[in-house]
Amino acid sequence: xxxxxxxxxxxxxxxxxxxxxxxxxxxxxxxxxxxxxxxxxxxxxxxxxxxxxxxxxxxxxxxxxxxxxxxxxxxxxxxxxxxxxxxxxxxxxxxxxxxxxxxxxxxxxxxxxxxxxxxxxxxxxxxxxxxxxxxxxxxxxxxxxxxxxxxxxxxxxxxxxxxxxxxxxxxxxxxxxxxxxxxxxxxxxxxxxxxxxxxxxxxxxxxxxxxxxxxxxxxxxxxxxxxxxxxxxxxxxxxxxxxxxxxxxxxxxxxxxxxxxxxxxxxxxxxxxxxxxxxxxxxxxxxxxxxxxxxxxxxxxxxxxxxxxxxxxxxxxxxxxxxxxxxxxxxxxxxxxxxxxxxxxxxxxxxxxxxxxxxxxxxxxxxxxxxxxxxxxxxxxxxxxxxxxxxxxxxxxxxxxxxxxxxxxxxxxxxxxxxxxxxxxxxxxxxxxxxxxxxxxxxxxxxxxxxxxxxxxxxxxxxxxxxxxxxxxxx
Numbered sequence: 001x002x003x004x005x006x007x008x009x010x011x012x013x014x015x016x017x018x019x020x021x022x023x024x025x026x027x028x029x030x031x032x033x034x035x036x037x038x039x040x041x042x043x044x045x046x047x048x049x050x051x052x053x054x055x056x057x058x059x060x061x062x063x064x065x066x067x068x069x070x071x072x073x074x075x076x077x078x079x080x081x082x083x084x085x086x087x088x089x090x091x092x093x094x095x096x097x098x099x100x101x102x103x104x105x106x107x108x109x110x111x112x113x114x115x116x117x118x119x120x121x122x123x124x125x126x127x128x129x130x131x132x133x134x135x136x137x138x139x140x141x142x143x144x145x146x147x148x149x150x151x152x153x154x155x156x157x158x159x160x161x162x163x164x165x166x167x168x169x170x171x172x173x174x175x176x177x178x179x180x181x182x183x184x185x186x187x188x189x190x191x192x193x194x195x196x197x198x199x200x201x202x203x204x205x206x207x208x209x210x211x212x213x214x215x216x217x218x219x220x221x222x223x224x225x226x227x228x229x230x231x232x233x234x235x236x237x238x239x240x241x242x243x244x245x246x247x248x249x250x251x252x253x254x255x256x257x258x259x260x261x262x263x264x265x266x267x268x269x270x271x272x273x274x275x276x277x278x279x280x281x282x283x284x285x286x287x288x289x290x291x292x293x294x295x296x297x298x299x300x301x302x303x304x305x306x307x308x309x310x311x312x313x314x315x316x317x318x319x320x321x322x323x324x325x326x327x328x329x330x331x332x333x334x335x336x337x338x339x340x341x342x343x344x345x346x347x348x349x350x351x352x353x354x355x356x357x358x359x360x361x362x363x364x365x366x367x368x369x370x371x372x373x374x375x376x377x378x379x380x381x382x383x384x385x386x387x388x389x390x391x392x393x394x395x396x397x398x399x400x401x402x403x404x405x406x407x408x409x410x411x412x413x414x415x416x417x418x419x420x421x422x423x424x425x426x427x428x429x430x431x432x433x434x435x436x437x438x439x440x441x442x443x444x445x446x447x448x449x450x451x452x453x454x455x456x457x458x459x460x461x462x463x464x465x466x467x468x469x470x471x472x473x474x475x
Contacts, residue, residue, distance in 0.1 A: 002473045003029075003141060003142050003143060004029075004142070004143045004144070005029045005030060005031045005116070005138070005142065005143070005144045005145075006023070006028035006030065006144065006145050006146065006341075007020070007023045007028050007029070007030045007031075007144055007145070007146045007147070007148060007338075007341060008030075008031045008033065008122075008130050008142055008144040008146075008147050008148070008150045009030065009031070009033070009036075009129060009147075009150055009334075009430065010033050010122035010124065010129075010147065010148070010149050010150060010286070011032075011033075011034060011047065011122075011149065011150035011151040011152055011318070011328065012032050012033075012034030012036065012045040012046065012106070012117070012154055013034075013046060013047020013048060013049055013050075013052075013150060013152045013318065013327070014046075014047060014049045014327035014328070014330050014331045014334075015047075015150040015152070015317045015318030015319070015327075015330030015331060015333060016032060016034065016047065016053075016148065016152075016317075016318070016334065016337065017032060017045055017046070017047075017106050017109075017110075017193075017334075017444070018330075018331040018334040018335060019148050019150060019317060019333075019334025019335065019337055019338050020032040020110070020115045020148075020334075021109055021110070021113050021115060022334065022335050022338035022339070023047070023148075023338040023341060023342070024113040024115050025112050025113060025342075025345075026338060026339070026342040026352070027342070028338075028341070028342065029114075030114070030115045030116070030400075031115070031116045031117075031118060031142055031144070032045075032110065032115055032116070032117050032118070033118045033120060033121075033130060033132050033142070034047070034117070034118075034119065034122075035119065035120055035121045035122070035135070036051055037135070038051065038099075038100075038103070039096075039121075042119075043119035044103045044105040045103055045106040045107060045110070045117065046099075046102060046106055047152050048152055048153070048172075049107075049327045050099060050102050050103050051099060051103060052171070052172035052175065053171065053172075053432075054327055055098065055099055055102060056095050056096075056099055056169075056175050057171075057196065057199070057358070057446055058193075058358055059094065059095040059098050059099075059177060059196055060091065060095055060175060061195060061198065061199055061358050061359075061360075061416050062364070063091045063094065063095070064091075064199045064200075064203050065200070065202060065360050065392040067084070067086060067202060068202035068203075070084050070397060071084050073397055076168065076329030076363065077397065086144060086180075086204070088177075088178065088179060088180065088204060089178075089201075090144045092178075093178070094348050095175070101247055105376075111314060113323045116133050116208075118134075118138070118142070118258070119134060119135070120132040120133050120134035120135065120366075121283060121285065121337060122131045122151075122286070123286060123287070123288060124147060124149065124286065124287045124288060124291045124293065125141075125288045125290060125291060125316065126144070126288065126290035126291050127143075127299070128143065128144050128147050128257065128311075128313050128314060129141050129142065129143055130142045130143075130147060131145065131288075132144055137406070145313060146313045146314070146315065146341050147313065147314045147315070148314075148315045148316070148317060148334070148337055148338075149286065149287075149293075149301060149309070149314065149315065149316040149317070149320055150316070150317050150318045150320065150330065150334065151281075151282045151283070151286050151320055152282050152318060152319045152320070153278055153279040153281055153282050153319035153320075153325055154277075154279060154280055154281055155170035155171055155172070155275070155276075155278075155280075155315075156277050156279060156280050157170070157275065157363065158187070158245070158248075158275055158277060160245060160246065160247050160248060161187060161245065161247075161257075161273065161275050161339070162246035164250065166272075167250045167253075167254070167255050167272060167273065167274070168248060168250065168255060168272075168273045168275065169272065169273070169274055170274070170275060170276075171192050171196060171274065171276055173274070174196045174200075174272075174274040174276075174299065176194075176449055177200070177272065180200055180203040180204045180205045181200065181270070181271040181272040182205065182206065182207050182255040182271050182323070183205065183206045183208075183254075183268075183269065183270040183271050183272075184197070184200050184205040184206065184207045184208070184270055184271065184272050184273075184274065185207075185208050185248075185255065185257055185268060185270035185272070185273040185274070186207065186209045186210065186273075186274045186276055187210050187245050187257075187273065187274070187275045187276065187277055188209075188210075188211065188212075188274075188275065188276035188454045189210070189211030189216065189217070189239055189241075189277070189353075190211075190217070190219075190276065190277075190278065190279040191357050191397070192276040193209055193211070193274070193276035194209070194217075194232070194237075194359050195359060196274055196276060197209050197237055197274075198232075198235075198237070198359045198360065200238055201235060201237055202235075202470075206236075206238075207236070207237055207238065208238045208239075208240065208268055208270065209237060209239045209240065210240050210243040210245055210257070211239060211240065211241050211243060212242070212243060212244055212245075212277075213241065213242070213403055214241055214242045215241065216228070216229040216239065216241060217229070217357075219355075219364070220355075220363060220365060220369065220372055220418070221365060221369040221371070221411055221416070222369070222370065222371055223370065223384070223402075223418070223420040224363060224365065224402070224404060224418045224419070224420045225363075225405060227400075227401060227402055227420050228357075228359070228361065228363050228401075228420045230348075231361055231400050231420075232359070235360075237271070240259070240261060240266075240421045241261070241438070242261045242262055243260075243261050243266075244259055244260050244261070245257060245259045246258045246259055246260060246265075248273055253271070254269050254270060254271050255269070255270050255272070255273045256268075256269055257270060257339045259272060270388035276291065279319065279322075279325055280299055281298075281299050281300050281301065281319055281320045282319070282320070283295060283299055283300075283301065283320065287301075288395070290308060291311055291312040292309040293309050293310060293311055293314065293316075294309070296405075299314035300320060300321050300322055301320045301321050303315070303316050303321045303322070306336065306337075306340060306347070307336065307337050308320060308334050315337045315341075317333035317334050318330030318333060321333075323350060323353075324353060324355065326353065326355065328353070328354075329348070329350075329353050332348045332353075333348055336348050343388045348385075349435075349436060351359055351367065351435070352366060352367070352432050352435040352436050353366065353432075354366045354425075354428045354429065354431075354432050356424065356425035357427065358425060360398075360422075361387075361398065361400050361401045361420050361421045361422060361424065362419075362420070362421065362423065362424035362425050362430035363395045363419070363420045363424055364419050364420075364423065364424035364425050364434050365416065365417065365418040365419065365428065366416065366417055366419075366428055366431050366435060367406070367414065367415055367416030367417060367431075367435060367451035368380065368415050368416040369406075369416060369418065370404075370406060370416075372416075373406060373415060373416070378408075378413055378415070379408070379409050379410070379424065380404075380406050380407065380408065380409065381403045381407050381408075381409045381465050381466070382404065382405065382406055382407075382465065383407075383461050383462065383463065383464030383465030383467075383469070384402050384403065384404040384405070384461055384463040384464055385402060385403050385404075385457050385458075385464055385467070385469060385471075385472055386401075386402045386472065387399050387400060387401040387403070387421040387422070387457055389460075389471045389472055390452075390454060390456060390457045390460075390471075391451075391452040391456075392452040392453050392454050392456070393421065393454060393457070395452070396422055398421070398422035400420075400421065401419070401421025401422070402419070402420060402421065402422040402457075402461075403417070403418075403419045403421065403426070403427070403458050403460070403461040404417065404418040404419070404461055405417055405458075405461045405462050405464065406418075407440075407441040407465050408470070411440070412440040412441050413425055413438070413440060413441075414431065414434055414435050414439065414440070414441055414444070417431035417435075417456075417458070417461075421454070421457065422454060422459035423452075423454055427454055427457070427458055430444075430455060430458055431444075431458065441462050441465050441466070442466075444458070445459070445461065445463050445465075445466070445468065447459070460472060
């Protein structure tokens with residue numbers, strides 16, 4: 001293998017492997033350095049997303065929802081199943097099998113596109129050199145005209161609740177339980193905390209979520225967040241807002257957690273505790289001081305709007321840089337950087353990046369929230385439509401939630417779309433495409449939507465902006 005390449009990518013997650021493949025498609029010689037190994041100690045591409053995040057969590061979310069619906073909802077459809085049993089080993093085996101299929105698929109894509117993979121820890125040195133340190137070998141140097149840093153992120157660990165890998169775990173550990181904990185505590189009521197809490201709640205755990213913020217899902221539109229909170233409460237998720245955790249320690253075979261809120265000091269005992277308070281850029285050991293890379297006060301690699309760093313020929317993408325820590329955001333940055341290295345025009349529209357929470361109901365949004373518009377002084381008009389009036393949602397017995405549209409009253413531009421309801425993660429893509437093509441609210445109003453479909457709710461919400469909704473009372 002050559003030690004000189006046109007492009008070296010450090011990190012094999014959704015940002016890195018996509019950037020590597022696109023650069024190779026554009027005719028460049030490419031190497032990708034990644035140090036992830038699976039549970040058997042074998043190299044595995046795909047980063048946190050494929051190995052321990054997005055994919056395994058969604059597999060368990062799907063399986064746990066089917067289990068829950070079989071137990072709680074099928075009788076309402078006239079489907080009588082006398083006894084439903086949980087085989088968690090089989091559920092975990094299915095998850096692991098899907099992960100292996102996808103990670104090995106990246107290997108096949110690398111081979112097909114001529115990307116050379118190195119398993120080991122990558123470190124950027126001066127002069128666009130990358131030192132690769134294998135787990136079981138000596139370091140060696142690679143050289144490139146361009147280096148793309150895409151090392152991803154790591155779970156934030158709390159000093160008051162250090163991980164022990166068994167009783168106090170991070171998000172990866174919470175995907176590996178061999179039986180549902182009778183009592184599960186989750187510190188953090190964001191995307192990861194809600195998804196993991198939902199999995200084990202459906203499988204029979206008594207789940208308590210401790211969220212330090214006083215508002216549920218502060219990053220989402222407040223109307224959508226309130227509706228989601230109401231649905232989760234009905235499902236049995238106990239969410240404590242304004243909960244400041246003061247200590248968490250293992251005592252025998254359980255964890256004692258102390259926290260305070262407006263009502264005073266509290267103490268709960270759980271069998272397992274998941275710490276899901278966010279993620280931090282994985283810059284430790286990634287960059288030598290001689291490389292000339294500037295980090296921000298929050299530990300991100302400082303980049304411009306096109307992901308260029310302060311060092312010539314060095315780029316950074318994904319969770320290492322500003323913006324939401326989302327796999328699809330990182331992938332698009334990888335595509336953009338590869339195109340720009342090849343001398344082509346490229347950009348990422350950061351105003352049209354969707355966010356999705358894969359709970360039940362799902363939560364998804366793109367653009368600005370109503371609160372953000374109010375704070376900025378931006379004038380807007382708003383329309384909303386309840387899923388309860390959608391025929392397809394009714395037929396699915398998943399009619400909880402709503403769709404909400406925010407538009408500019410002068411230009412009719414779509415400012416934001418927010419959904420809580422069934423398949424919200426799929427429905428939001430219509431709004432993303434509309435915003436990417438700068439469609440107006442009227443454009444979506446005039447678009448024919450199939451009947452009966454869930455996307456009719458989005459159509460009705462758009463109509464509601466101008467008090468034209470047909471299947472709802474316009475106010």
